[in-house]
Amino acid sequence: MMSLVSYLIISLILFIVGLVVIIARKNIVAILLGIELILNAAALNFVAYSRYVTNNLDGHVFSLFIIVIAAAESAIGLAIVIRFFQIKETIHIDEATQLRN
């Protein structure tokens, strides 16, 4: 029997995994994926809450918007990554250390 808590736990795990990925991986695309994970964690929360706690559609709507925006964001992100690759010939994050005082 799934309960709200289990959803929350899953989303939390997603969230943390996302953070770890963002922090630990050196591949920029992977980092973008990590961000996606975090967004999905949030979306999952919304749906779960609207299912168990608040019996209205706000959560569902919100999660839909999240999906859309996540797509847009990752699109832009990837575009920039491609430019980066064209310039630096790599998508290794450590190469992005040109800007500093």
Place this chain on the structure above:
Amino acid sequence: MEYTVGNIAPIILSPVIAFVINAFFGSKLPRKGDWLATLSIFISFIFSARVFGDFVFGNFATDYFIHKTFTWFDLSYGANIWKVDMGIYIDNMTAIMLTMVSGVAFLIHLFSTWYMDHDEKHGRFFTFLPLFTSAMLGMVISDNLFSLFCFWEIMGFCSYSLIGIYVKKEKAGDASLKAFMTTRVGDVFLLLGIVALWMTLGSVAYVDIYAAIAEGKFAGQTVMGISLATFTALCIFLGAMGKSAQFPLHVWLPDAMMGPTPGSALIHAATMVTAGVWISLRMYPLMVLGDITWFIAVIGAITAFGAATVAMVQTDIKAVLAYSTLSQLGYMIIGVGVGSYNAAFMHVITHAVFKACLFLSAGSIIHSVHEQEMPKLGGLRKYMPYTHFAMMACTLAIAGIPFFSGFVSKDRILGDALYFGFMAGQNPLLAIVPILGFAGAGLTAFYMFRMMFLTFYGENRMGHHDSHGDHHGHGDHHGHEIHHEHLDARQNVPLLILSVFTLGVWFAGSLTGQGIVKVFGSKTEWFKILVEAPKVERFVNHPRESFGSTDARVKAELPKAVYVHQTGYAGPNPDEHKIHSAHVIGAILSIIIAFTGVFIAFLMYIKKSINPLASKFPGFTTTLENKYYFDNFYIDVIIKKGLLGLNRFLSWFDMGIFDRFAVDGWAAVNRVLFKASKWFDNVVVDAIGVDGTGVAVNLFNLVLRIVQSGKIQFYFIMLIVVLASYIWTVNI
């Protein structure tokens, strides 16, 4: 006569006017306006003489005085009233001093018109001399310590300018600086004393201070643990020491001879230097109350004797005279200390006359033969008879030979000193006061006659060098052929007039119509009738008078002056006879000593039967020639090493340390903070990030691995860490 503004103001103002005119238009006036200065002094002499006549021939009681005030400025607001009054305080002493100062000043001005002729500084000299005179007169006539202090400082300024008048001479600069600063040391303390008195008594007018003493307002008052009376008395006497060049503040006076001789005659011999004695006399009751008279006496004795010893070896006429001045001032101070009030004052007057005369004579010698080194002079008697006559008279006077003025005053001082030292039951150590005093008297006679003999007697040594005087190295004195002095009235008349005053008048007995002429310092010289220590009781709540109001009492009501001898101010003295005997002994002693001194000098410098000291005690002589090394001590040790060293250190500290670290510190801190953030970015991030070494390694492997990956991710870590800490804090 009425003491209205019109009668008093000219005494001070006419020289001031002369000063102003000469200061601005002197160069345009004929003869640079020296006649104007002289005239102005003459005017103030006339007005002083009126006061003198009114007091001295007017048969006033000894303690009659005029005290009139006007408000200088007023700070009263609402409830608290506070204003500063100025005014005149005239008693017999003031009258006599005024006349002496203006008279001597007039004669010296007259002489200077001859002496300063064709001198490049002619104009400037006659600008400052009248200003000085008016300041001196103002100091004499002023009724309170504050205005006295003002005039006192202005005198100091004039003396500064006149000493340094020959600006081209480096030494003139040193001398003037030294003179001003040394006296300034005393002056600041004087100011301090005045402030202390003013703020505790509410006024510094003489009459109020006397009244306060009588009413015992000083009782229980203390300043920093010392009783107020002692504190203020000491401060004021320190001021006196500065001005009157008492040991150890005496160093400036000999150097002050850099100025033109007549200037020295007026300022550094006759008048200004006696200002210290003057204020000590005015504040005598305070000195007694503060119980520092013994200190005063000792200081005086040391100065009197020490200066005399130094004077013995000087070869420059003016230097000899300068040291003799020091020594004579010492006697006056002794007089104050041992409580022979009127003798001390009398010595001020007599000394002023004969010392002025001596300086003028020296001046006329220097001006005529352009030489002031005694060993190079000699035999001038036949060339300058008038000068010789005048100088001899004054020398006899200063040496304390009977029938001359110096004898009267000095011998009474010594007599009182004798009583003070041996008979008054004081601390036996104080016996040094009379001992040094008498020794000094002998030396005085010796060195003065040494000077006379070297200068006027023996063969003329002009033209060829004398091994003795060489190291004083005054330019070249070849080719000054000796010529008879051409008789210039402006040169000789002042000398003769002054020399007349060295005798005669002082013995005229009572000019006030009682008693007859007596000799040997009899009790009833007119002088003693007129001057006595103030009786403080009679000043208690006497009426205030301001200008315009008529005098409180009419002369007719006043009793005739009756002379009561006394030492100190405290009424008739119990052991009268002791004092009298002391006087007799003193008189005889001083005569003997004086003649011995003269005789020794005669043997040394005329007979040549004894060779001069120098050959006998070379070491002692060099010490004397270096003036006991006081100058070296002050300048090399205290000033150069001490003061300037401290200054340099402080200023280095201020700019080098204080400014650099304490003040630019904040900027430094910011730079450090900036560096820190930079270091955070570069070192922490890169060092830990790039090469895995670093503290973090051993700390926490996971963290290391996490952090390993470059910059933007380090931002993420920061974000999350801070976020976690926020959440943590928020949840508490």
Place this chain on the structure above:
Amino acid sequence: MIDQLFGFLSFYIPEVISILLMTTLLVAESSVKDEHAPRTKIHVYTQVVLGIVLITLFQNLGEKPVQIFHNAVTIDPFSTLMKIIMVIGTMGAVFISHSSKDIYSNLKSEFSIMAVGVLIGGMLLASANNMLTFYLGIETLSILSYVMSSLKREDASSTEAGMKYALYGGLSAGIALFGISHLYGVFGSIQFNDIVGQVAGLQGTDLAITLVASVLFFVGVGYKISVFPFHMWTPDVYQGSPIPVTAFFGIVPKMAGLAALVRISFVFLSAGSALTVSWVGLILVIAAMTMTVGNVTAIGQSSVKRMLAFSSIGHVGLMILGVVVMNEAGVKAILFYGLVYMFMTLIAFYITSHLSDMYGSDSYDVFRGLVYKHPVMAIIMAGVLFSLAGIPPFSGFVAKFNIFAVVIEQKHYGIAIVAAINSVIALYYYMKLAKTMIFGQASGEEKVVGFTSLNQAVIIALFIPVLFLGIFWESAMTMAGNAAIFIK
């Protein structure tokens, strides 16, 4: 239903016009044949339309607050005023971009398009009245910002800046969203109106969750206005981006973020609860840290652009103090500060941009001896710098004065002292630039091409309010005073 919608639209005209503008611009750009042709017409068009937007906004300023689209959006004078500031900022940025060499000629209208897009996001954010619009606003703002900052395609640093911005923005948006989701769970609604009521009554786990979630939520705003822990992207992005973009970032997203911050703080904190205490403390710490970090780091900068970036962080630190006090006065102070700050930033970036176009660098040296070449420009720049430092009679002083006033009124003396010390530090680096400009000797006598009479006129025109608002700030303050926050 429909007519009601149109009724709502009548309040929403500015946004609508902006959206139309954006779309039309897209069309216009696509119709340009020679891609290197100057986009003067397009820029003029943009300016004109934005001017119209401005006018409509000024009309809204008078209206009384309303909530439209089912309370998704609130139109109140506060948000309108913020929008006005943003629109002016956008106009200014577009104007720079026209002359700036930092924007490739073939991208000039792209810049305008993006700018208008970001503006729209900002408007949405400023008047967001529920979580969703808030999130949409932030994302619209961000996503376009990423593109703007990497607008110099061939330039490595620009691209890198864009990438960092994207990653950082994505992460913080995600975190904020995670927080929002929990808030939704706790309050059962995404409407601010519904939340306001419930905040006071929170307790137990709800309260605990809310505390954590609200902090997460704060990240979303915090990184937009780049306050202390979330500021790290700022210098890199500012440095990497083209100057017009930097100027734009200095104004529009910050204003939008501030508006949102003010609103949500009023939502969550107006009712005094455990939340209020923690938030006030949080913001005090954040403000102090932000000021200090911004100013201290600005001291050592050699690039003027970076210096301005850090100094803007410092200013934000000062501005958010207006939030702490939770009252009208605070909002007033923030609005006034924002208005003034917008003008000052624009001028500073104008002059910097023209100089760096001329010399190909924005180091302090290019300013050396400017007063001997362009006395007026140099004096105005100096005036702006002193205004930023908060010296009377410039408006920067009044802005700072207001912030101090509201802080001290609430007896937060400690933070006031911190702010005081910070303004001394700030004065130091502003003065260093003024020094180089006016005391230094110019290497050459050549005039700066950028300073055409038009540009100079615009700069002077922008300087007038900087000076005027410093002396006669009564009217501006009343205007800001009327801009009340409206939440049911």
Place this chain on the structure above:
Amino acid sequence: MNGILNWILWLPVIGMVGVILTPKAKEHTIKMVTLVTTSITLLLSVLLYLKFDTTTADMQFVTKIPWISQFHINYFIGIDGITMLMAFLNALLFFICTLSSWTVTKNLKAYFALLLMLQSTVFGVFFALDFFLFYVYWEVMLLPMFFLIGIWGGENREYAAIKFFLYTFFGSIFMLVGIIALYYASGKGVDSFNILALQGGKFVNEQVVIFGKTFSFETIFFWFMFLGFAIKVPVFPFHTWLPHAHVQAPTAVSVILAGVLLKMGTYGFLRIAFPIFPQAAVNASTIIAVLGLISVIYGAFCAMAQDDVKKLVAYSSVSHMGFVMLGLAAMTTQGMNGAVLQMFNHGTSTAMMFLMIGVLYERSHHRWIVKPDGSKGYGGLATKLPKYTTIFIIGMFASLGLPGLSGFISEALIFLGIYQKFTTITVIAVVGLLIGAAYLLWMFKRMFFGEVNPEIEEYEDMNAREVFYMIPLCIAVIVFGIFPSPLLNVMKASVGQLVDLLSKY
């Protein structure tokens, strides 16, 4: 009638506009415009003095116009006895400085424009009775100073300018905090920015909590204000900007800086710090006195070590302003009056010194008494430049406090005042007088006596213009030395009122 004050305040601004509008080439016109403006201002201030009512301590020539009604900020100006003197001094010095700046060539136009702006702002500081207005003028005054020092200064001018600016700003930003705190402490009322209304110890019982600690409102904000003013004076630990600023600044600016700007600090104590926080002021009087004493002695000692004559005079200013602080700390009739009088007299005498140094500098282009290589910088000036020497002597003896010249009476009054409260400090302070004479006379001896230094052979004596602008100061120094009443009568009511207030605590 009240118009006069506004005219004095705004006339320089009008003049500044005139200067700005004059084309750069017409240098003589620019100078004349400035000269005319300053001279009219001077005449107006004389008129002001004549119309001034010395019997009352109230503000006179008051103008009050609402400015920012939300904060009850007014354009509120007026003068009492103290500011009357300061205004006169300011007008006089700027008139003289215009003449002394006649030889300026670099960016002439900007120079005179800034000079006039500076004059107006300084007037503003002295006239302002509204706290906000006061602060605005206090800060605006920094800008022209910053540029005047920074552009026309010596070789190390940038450092000096920045230091001056930052230092003062550091002090005044705390003052701002204090001002706002006062505004709320006094209940945001109509008079909450009105300096006069705030006076009289209204905040004795207030409390403040800073970083979790509770303090007395008065104490904390007295020290905030103290910081602002003490840096301006400058009192001992905050004095090090002064030598830099003075040495680097051009002559006219040094004159204004020493002559007027330093007085703004002490004026702040008289008008703001003391009357608004009497309790705290009385508690702090010992500390102020000690700091003043240190400034006196320390400044004098440092001055004596200087080889740069301008730096020497700069340190002497520290010393003399220390006397003013002593007088203020005394809080007695004599002390306070003496302090205010000293403010005026120091203004004139030190202005003379700086002007004379400037005159010399125009001839020699260095200021070394003893050059770094140990050779004499000058020497024999007295022989070469008689007029110069005469005027220099007057200025020098005025500033070392010779009776009959202005410096003495104020110092004597200060001593009388301070003695009643702090005997020991008085005793130590007289050393200051001693050293004060020492460094000046020693400097004089090294520069003016002795054989004529070959370097100064071709110097010509002061020309008519230079003599002309020195004359007013000489007259002021001598006349007010002999008759101080014209000054004392003007100030004594206002000062007396303050003394009465302080004596209650």
